[in-house]
Amino acid sequence: MRAGGEAVSPLNIGAWREFPLRARLLAQLERHDATRGVRLRVDNDAKALALGEGWVGAAKGRRNYLAMVVSTGVGGGIVLDGRLLGGESGNAGHIGHVIVEPHGRLCACGARGCLEAEASGTGIAAATGAQPEMASPEVIERTGRLVGRAVGSVANLLDLPVAIVGGSVALGFGVAFFLAAQREVDQVARLEFSRGCRIEAAGLGETAPLVGAAALGWGGLVSGIPVS
Ligand SMILES: [Zn+2]
Numbered sequence: 001m002r003a004g005g006e007a008v009s010p011l012n013i014g015a016w017r018e019f020p021l022r023a024r025l026l027a028q029l030e031r032h033d034a035t036r037g038v039r040l041r042v043d044n045d046a047k048a049l050a051l052g053e054g055w056v057g058a059a060k061g062r063r064n065y066l067a068m069v070v071s072t073g074v075g076g077g078i079v080l081d082g083r084l085l086g087g088e089s090g091n092a093g094h095i096g097h098v099i100v101e102p103h104g105r106l107c108a109c110g111a112r113g114c115l116e117a118e119a120s121g122t123g124i125a126a127a128t129g130a131q132p133e134m135a136s137p138e139v140i141e142r143t144g145r146l147v148g149r150a151v152g153s154v155a156n157l158l159d160l161p162v163a164i165v166g167g168s169v170a171l172g173f174g175v176a177f178f179l180a181a182q183r184e185v186d187q188v189a190r191l192e193f194s195r196g197c198r199i200e201a202a203g204l205g206e207t208a209p210l211v212g213a214a215a216l217g218w219g220g221l222v223s224g225i226p227v228s
Pocket of ligand 1: 096097107108109110111114116117
């Protein structure tokens with residue numbers, strides 16, 4: 001994503017390379033009297049989810065957390081000191097491209113062993129030949145372990161006490177996934193400040209990105225939303 005969503009190139013939508021999302025959305029808004037002049041904010045779904053979870057979800061009231069989705073892809077957003085991290089071009093929080101398996105599977109980004117290549121629904125299907133719904137207990141345990149590995153590293157890096165995890169793969173795998181992820185976090189996050197970092201299920205379920213889009217729109221106007 002370019003800053004402000006002027007152009008987006010999501011890895012999972014091959015036809016969108018430098019797609020001018022913001023301009024297209026503005027053109028749609030301008031076509032109708034009711035929406036003409038409406039202000040538009042564009043951000044990625046995982047960062048929006050982080051705002052939504054902080055507003056009315058599992059991270060409500062927290063000032064430091066990671067929120068992430070494990071679904072078709074793996075994405076995330078980080079709130080630090082009460083603010084959603086943006087970074088140079090607005091792309092902070094891409095936990096899907098933290099390396100969890102050296103020399104692992106080739107990722108769509110070009111690197112090897114990224115969390116997204118190993119633990120996303122797409123990655124699991126490519127590795128096992130079956131959709132995540134058919135995953136064996138071993139695959140569920142491994143997916144949780146790899147997610148925990150990435151989360152533990154991020155907790156060490158950024159001093160985070162909690163990670164909120166949602167997405168169809170994580171929530172579909174359920175308790176076994178979350179237990180495996182927590183066990184690995186406990187192995188990886190061992191510094192005095194990061195020890196005890198918790199993995200928790202997303203509070204907003206599959207509506208989280210949409211609630212997050214509302215939070216993005218309201219950001220800074222309604223108390224309780226981490227400022228983006
Ligand atoms: Zn990658």
